[in-house]
Amino acid sequence: MSAPADLTDHANPADLTGRPWFFCGIGGSGMLPLASILKGLGAEVAGSDRSFDQGRTPEKFAFLERQGFGLHPQDGSGITSAEQILVASAAIESTVPEVVRASELGCRRMSRAELLSTLFNASGQGIAVGGTSGKSTVTAMLGWILTATGRDPTIVNGAVMKNFAGPQAPFASARIGHGGAFVAEVDESDGSITLYRPAVAVLLNVSLDHKSMEELRALFGGFLGRAGEAVVNFDDPEARLLAGPGALSFALGNPQARIGIEPGSIIQTPTGIAATLLDRTEATTHTLRIAMPGRHNLSNALAAVAGALAAGVPVADAVAALAGFKGLARRFDILGTSPSAITVIDDFGHNPEKCRATLRTLKAHEGRVIAFFQPHGYGPLRQMGPELAQTFAAELGSDDIAILCDPVYFGGTADRSAGSERIVALIREAAHAASPTAEHIALREDCGRRILALARPGDRIVVMGARDDTLTPFAQGLLDQLA
Numbered sequence: 193m194s195a196p197a198d199l200t201d202h203a204n205p206a207d208l209t210g211r212p213w214f215f216c217g218i219g220g221s222g223m224l225p226l227a228s229i230l231k232g233l234g235a236e237v238a239g240s241d242r243s244f245d246q247g248r249t250p251e252k253f254a255f256l257e258r259q260g261f262g263l264h265p266q267d268g269s270g271i272t273s274a275e276q277i278l279v280a281s282a283a284i285e286s287t288v289p290e291v292v293r294a295s296e297l298g299c300r301r302m303s304r305a306e307l308l309s310t311l312f313n314a315s316g317q318g319i320a321v322g323g324t325s326g327k328s329t330v331t332a333m334l335g336w337i338l339t340a341t342g343r344d345p346t347i348v349n350g351a352v353m354k355n356f357a358g359p360q361a362p363f364a365s366a367r368i369g370h371g372g373a374f375v376a377e378v379d380e381s382d383g384s385i386t387l388y389r390p391a392v393a394v395l396l397n398v399s400l401d402h403k404s405m406e407e408l409r410a411l412f413g414g415f416l417g418r419a420g421e422a423v424v425n426f427d428d429p430e431a432r433l434l435a436g437p438g439a440l441s442f443a444l445g446n447p448q449a450r451i452g453i454e455p456g457s458i459i460q461t462p463t464g465i466a467a468t469l470l471d472r473t474e475a476t477t478h479t480l481r482i483a484m485p486g487r488h489n490l491s492n493a494l495a496a497v498a499g500a501l502a503a504g505v506p507v508a509d510a511v512a513a514l515a516g517f518k519g520l521a522r523r524f525d526i527l528g529t530s531p532s533a534i535t536v537i538d539d540f541g542h543n544p545e546k547c548r549a550t551l552r553t554l555k556a557h558e559g560r561v562i563a564f565f566q567p568h569g570y571g572p573l574r575q576m577g578p579e580l581a582q583t584f585a586a587e588l589g590s591d592d593i594a595i596l597c598d599p600v601y602f603g604g605t606a607d608r609s610a611g612s613e614r615i616v617a618l619i620r621e622a623a624h625a626a627s628p629t630a631e632h633i634a635l636r637e638d639c640g641r642r643i644l645a646l647a648r649p650g651d652r653i654v655v656m657g658a659r660d661d662t663l664t665p666f667a668q669g670l671l672d673q674l675a
Contacts, residue, residue, distance in 0.1 A: 208230065208233070208235065208310070208311075209230065209233050209234045209235040211235075211275055211276070211277050212235070212236040212237075212238070212273070212275060212276045212277070213227070213230055213235055213236065213237045213238070213276065213277050213279060214237075214238050214239055214240075214270055214271060214276045214277070214278050214279070214290065214294075214299075215227045215237065215238070215239035215240075215279045215280075216239065216240060216241075216266070216278065216279065216280040216281070216284060216288065216290045216291070217239070217240075217241050217242070217280070217281065217284075218238075218239025218240065218241050218244075218256070218261065218263070219239075219241040219243050219244060219249065219252055219253060219256070219661070220241070221350045221351065221365060221659075222281075222304050222350060223239070223279065223304060224363060224365055224366070225348045225349060225350075225365040225366030226279070226304060226307055226308055226311075226348065226366070227239060227261065227279075228365075228366045228368075229311065229346065229348065229366050229368055231259070231260070231261065232366075232368040233368070236262075237261055237262070238261060238262030238263070238264060238270055239261065239262070239263065239264070239270070240263070240264045240265060240266040240267075240270050240290060241253070241263075241266065242266055242602050243602075243661065244263055244265075244266070245265055245266050246602075248661065248662055249661045249662060249665075251362075252363060252661065255362060255363065266288070266289060266290065267289045268289030268290055268292060268293035270290070271290055271293040271294050271297060271299060273297065273299075274297045274298045274299055275299075276294070276297075276299050277299065277300045277301070277302060278290060278291070278294040278299050278300070278301045278302070279301075279302050279303070279304060279307055280301065280303065280304075281303065281304060282303040282304075282305065282382055282384070283382065303384070305379065305382065305384030305387055306384075306387065308348060308376060308378075309384070309387035309388050311346075311348075311374065312348075312374050312376055312388055312390075313387075313388065313389050315346065315372060315373070315374030316372030316373065316374075317372050317373045317374065317391045317392070317503060318374045318376070318388065318389065318390045318391050318392075319334060319345075319373060319374065319375045319376075319390060319391065319392040319394070319499060319503055320376055320377075320378045320388050320390035320392070320393050320394065320415070320419075321334065321375070321376070321377045321378065321394045321396070321495075321499070322377070322378050322380060322385060322393065322394065322395055322396070322412060322415050323394075323395055323396030323397045323398065323412075323425075323431070324380075324396070324397050324398060324399045324408075324543065324545050325396065325397055325399070325488075325543070325545040325546045325549065326396045326397065326488065326491070326492045326495070326549075327350070327377035327378075327396065328349055328350045328351040328377055328520055328523065328540070329351075329484075329489065329492045329519075329520060329523055330377075330394060330396060330492050330495045330496050330499070331347065331348075331349045331350075331375055331376065331377040332347070332349055332351065332353045332355070332517070332519075332520050333492060333493060333495075333496035333514060333517055334375050334394075334496045334499050334500060334503075335347035335349070335353065335367060335375045336353070336355050336513060336514070336516070336517050337496060337497075337500045337505060337509075337510045337513040337514065338371075338373050338375065338500065338503070338505065339355075339367070339369075340512075340513035340516060341500075341505050341509050341510070341513060342371075343369075343371045343372075343373050343503075343505070344369040344370050344371030344373075345367070345369045345371055345373035345374065345375050346366075346367060346368055346369040346373070346374045346375070347366060347367040347369070347374075347375045347376070348365075348366050348374075348375070348376040348377070349365045349366065349376075349377060349520075350365065350377055351365060351520040351521055351522060351523060351540065352364055352365050352520060352521035352522075353365065353367070353520055354518035354519050354520060354521065355516070355517065355518045357521075373503065378390075378415070380403065380408060380411045380412065380415075381403065383411065385411050385412075385414075385415050386411065386414060386415075388415070388418070389418055390415075390418065390419045390420070391419070391420045391421065391503070392419060392420065392421045392423060392499055392502045392503050393415055393416050393418070393419030393421070393422050393423065394423040394424075394495055394498070394499040394502075395412055395415065395416055395422070395423070395424050395425065395431050395434065395435075396425050396428070396431070396491075396492075396495055397425055397428040397430070397431055397545065398412050398428060398430035398431050398434070399428075399430070399544070399545050405430070408430075409430065409433075409434065412431070412434055413434045416434055416435065416436065416439070417436075421440065421502040421503075422435065422436060422438070422439040422440065423439065423440045423441075423442065423495065423498045423499050423502050424439045424440070424441055424442075425441075425442060425443060425491065425495060426441040426442065426443040426446040426448060426449040427443040427444055427445055427446055427449075427491065432446075440498050440501065440502050441498070442491075442494040442495055442497070442498040443491075443494070444487065444490060444491050444494065449472070450471065450472050450473050450498070451469065451470070451471060451472075451494050451497055451498045451501070451507070452469070452470045452472060452494070453467045453468065453469060453470065453490070453494070454467070454468035454469075454470050454477060458487070458490065460485065460486075460487075460556060460557075461485065462485055462557050463483065463485055463526065464481065464482060464483045464484060464485055465481075465482060465484070465485055465486065465487070465489060465490050466479070466480065466481040466482075467480055467490060468480070469494070469497065469507070469511055471507045474507070476507065476508075478507060478508055478511040479511070480493060480497075480511050480514065481514075481515050482514055482515075482517055483517065483518065483519060484517075484519050484523070484524060485524060485553050485556075486524065486549060486550075486552070486553030486556070487552075487553075488549035488552075488553070489524070489553075493514055496510065496514065497510040497511060497514070521538070521664070522538050522539060522540045522663070522664060523539065523540055524537060524539050524550060524553060525537065525538040525539065527667055527668055527671050528671050530671060530674035530675050531675060532648075532649045532674065533649045533650055534647050534648070534649060534650070534651045534652075534653065534674050535559075535651070535652045535653070536652075536653045536654075536655070536667055536668075536670050536671040536674070537554075537652060537653065537654040537655070537667075538654075538655050538663065538664050538667040538668075539654055539655065539656045540656070540657075540658055541565075541654075541656040541657075542567070542568045542572070542656065542657055542658035542659075543572075543576055543580075544576055544579040544580050544582070544583045547565070547580065547583050547584070547587075547656060548583045548587055550654060550656065551563065551583070551584070551587035551588060551654075552587055554652055554654060555587060555588070555589070558650070559650045559651060559652050560591050560592055560593075560648070560650065560651045560652070561588060561592040561593070561628075561651070561652050561654065562592070562593045562595065562643055562646060562647060562651055562652070562653045562654070563584065563588060563592065563593070563594045563595070563628075563654050563656065564595050564596075564597075564639055564643060564653065564654065564655050564656065565580075565584070565594065565595070565596050565597075565612075565656045565657060566596070566597050566599070566600055566636060566655075566656070566657035566660065566663060567580075567596070567598075567599035567600070567611075567612055567615070567657070568599065568600055568657055568658040568659040568660070569599055569600060569601075569659065570599050570601070570607060570608050570610070570611065571607075572599075573599055573610070573611065573612070573614075573615065574607075574610060577610075577614060577615050577618065578618060580615055581615045581618030581619045581622060582618075582622060584615075584619050584628065584630070585618075585619045585622030585627045585628070586622070588627070588628035589626050589628065590626040590627065590628065590629075591628075592628040592629070593628055593629045593630075593631070593646060594616075594619060594628050594629070594630045594631070595630075595631050595632075595633060595639050595642060595643060596612040596615055596616055596630070596631070596632050596633075596639075597612060597632075597633055597634060597635060597636040597638075597639045598611050598612055598634045598635070599611055599612060600657065600659055600660045612632050612634075613632040615632075616630045616631065616632040636666060640666065640669065640670060643670060644670065644673055644674065647674065653667075653670060655667035655670070
């Protein structure tokens with residue numbers, strides 16, 4: 193799928209508002225922020241979504257209708273004019289009714305990445321966050337730093353940013369600013385990272401996810417090479433190898449990095465982390481505190497400070513802003529603790545790196561872990577299944593419990609011959625001295641009943657998975673029943 197040249201070549205994103213837009217999958221974490229930005233710019237925006245048809249997350253779609261988005265069944269009925277521009281995932285099947293109808297009418301079509309890169313590249317200062325893990329958190333941190341320091345950025349994220357959420361914006365995965373800066377996380381999984389021309393490129397890490405390591409090295413190397421300023425995590429060996437001589441570096445443990453941490457200064461709590469940040473070039477120290485637990489989030493904070501510095505924000509100002517950062521929905525989101533001292537956490541962990549970070553954060557503190565995991569598709573499960581199994585086996589202990597339901601499936605032609613039972617078998621077979629108990633229970637509702645039957649005072653229940661907005665109400669339901 194290629195974007196029409198007369199759209200992608202526009203220098204002013206406001207020029208995109210002269211045509212009506214239709215988003216296939218408008219409620220998705222990738223589509224919703226872009227639809228919101230276009231509507232905020234004054235465009236007419238409508239869309240369809242399988243979740244809308246299936247009655248899932250009705251509060252989201254009721255909110256969209258109140259905001260003036262036109263919502264239609266995913267049956268092609270919303271595509272009525274050749275003037276409409278269809279935004280659809282590059283991987284969407286050609287048999288989807290919207291695609292069929294758009295083709296019949298001769299509608300122009302753009303992928304999500306083509307639209308985002310058009311908006312991004314037309315901005316005065318595009319700041320792109322790339323890497324296998326941590327993109328949403330660093331994007332939100334960077335966006336908050338720029339907002340708190342008066343830069344008034346536009347932000348496009350894959351998660352709801354709590355600093356910008358409220359009764360009038362419950363699904364704040366985007367912010368429309370007027371200061372010229374445009375902060376966005378960029379995706380390597382479909383190769384679309386090549387479309388972006390960032391003023392600042394932040395590379396967090398390079399590890400197995402949707403592509404081979406050889407493909408990832410080429411994509412992320414090109415990402416840094418196209419940037420005006422490159423910001424690189426020197427704790428990550430693969431990322432460090434891709435850094436050019438002028439890269440602005442950050443690291444928790446590598447003393448060669450410009451932005452680092454004073455040894456022995458890290459203080460961890462179950463709900464946050466603090467440390468003394470070092471700017472080795474300026475020979476200055478700064479007290480850094482964030483209300484998110486885990487060393488990986490401390491690394492994310494260093495990435496945000498370094499990225500902000502590359503964009504012109506002094507280190508002291510960036511560190512001060514992060515003290516007010518509230519985090520993201522579904523990123524180690526502590527929903528609450530029951531009267532019997534059982535804590536429920538909602539988390540986006542879905543690949544080996546993200547799951548490892550979440551589980552290590554949990555295991556840094558006392559208490560048994562009940563880890564529920566819903567794989568985000570049959571394809572990803574085939575791609576990374578053995579690594580996921582090794583992660584659960586290595587990071588959890590013999591007292592802990594891993595419970596997996598079947599992968600999320602909303603329809604389509606995915607090969608469903610191998611599912612979660614294979615991962616459970618691999619966890620059980622893993623050669624670790626103290627592996628967790630692992631169970632496969634096909635239906636998520638039955639998993640919930642099993643979790644409630646197992647839970648005891650002091651446990652931490654973590655609900656992990658992606659591409660499914662109903663995981664949050666599932667996690668909240670567990671907490672409500674425990675109460």
